[in-house]
Amino acid sequence: MESIYDNVRRVQERIAAACQRSGRRPEDVKLVAISKTFPAERVREAYHAGLREFGENRVQEAAAKRAALADLGITWHLVGHLQTNKAKTARELFQWVHSVDTIRLAQKLHQAASAGSARLRVLIEVNLAGEESKSGTRPQDVLPLAEEISRLGLLELRGLMAIPPIVENPEDARPYFRRLREMAEQLAGQKIAGITMADLSMGMTHDFEVAIEEGATIVRVGTGIFGGRD
Numbered sequence: 001m002e003s004i005y006d007n008v009r010r011v012q013e014r015i016a017a018a019c020q021r022s023g024r025r026p027e028d029v030k031l032v033a034i035s036k037t038f039p040a041e042r043v044r045e046a047y048h049a050g051l052r053e054f055g056e057n058r059v060q061e062a063a064a065k066r067a068a069l070a071d072l073g074i075t076w077h078l079v080g081h082l083q084t085n086k087a088k089t090a091r092e093l094f095q096w097v098h099s100v101d102t103i104r105l106a107q108k109l110h111q112a113a114s115a116g117s118a119r120l121r122v123l124i125e126v127n128l129a130g131e132e133s134k135s136g137t138r139p140q141d142v143l144p145l146a147e148e149i150s151r152l153g154l155l156e157l158r159g160l161m162a163i164p165p166i167v168e169n170p171e172d173a174r175p176y177f178r179r180l181r182e183m184a185e186q187l188a189g190q191k192i193a194g195i196t197m198a199d200l201s202m203g204m205t206h207d208f209e210v211a212i213e214e215g216a217t218i219v220r221v222g223t224g225i226f227g228g229r230d
């Protein structure tokens with residue numbers, strides 16, 4: 001069996017190499033380990049290998065894992081589609097939500113804040129290729145959604161997220177990553193008060209190096225750390 005420790009080291013080396021190629025600093029790229037389908041013990045191993053940020057795509061599964069790992073200082077990211085009726089639970093479980101794609105969901109997440117809770121960090125998920133099967137907002141709806149979120153004081157809009165179409169050659173994902181970066185730059189140029197727009201969540205095991213070359217500040221890596229999923 002592959003060791004999670006070795007996998008983490010290998011992914012970190014690949015991140016460092018991609019940063020070097022593109023004149024970026026490795027500390028400017030956050031590695032979020034996507035632990036969906038893997039048990040809490042595997043997450044614990046990855047934590048002991050030095051990782052602190054983990055991502056899940058389903059609220060229910062995350063709740064159980066979080067409870068089993070409450071003794072660790074983990075920052076949790078929701079990277080999968082979120083239904084509005086789970087916004088309250090999501091807000092309790094996660095510090096980041098990468099998949100905000102409607103005004104209604106943003107409002108629900110805002111309203112779900114409890115007294116004294118920190119601002120929830122959110123990203124707008126963009127459906128870059130207009131794929132029916134995927135969630136995410138249409139590119140033309142990103143600006144109005146960002147403006148809405150900026151008015152919700154208990155959310156902090158950190159940037160954009162995308163899952164490009166599946167391609168065999170990671171190079172073929174490059175135009176999508178570039179497009180997302182350009183969209184984020186345009187949005188930052190609008191000078192909307194209250195939004196940060198510092199983050200681009202893009203790149204998975206197969207293509208995170210290309211994503212880093214195109215400006216990713218958050219890469220979401222599952223298989224490369226935990227091995228294949230059934």
Ligand SMILES: *Cc1c(COP(=O)(O)O)cnc(C)c1O
Pocket residue numbers: 034036057079080163204205206220221222223224
């Ligand atoms: C599963 C998942 C990942 C990780 O994918 P790998 O190919 O295993 O690295 C990243 N982002 C999202 C949204 C996912 O659902």
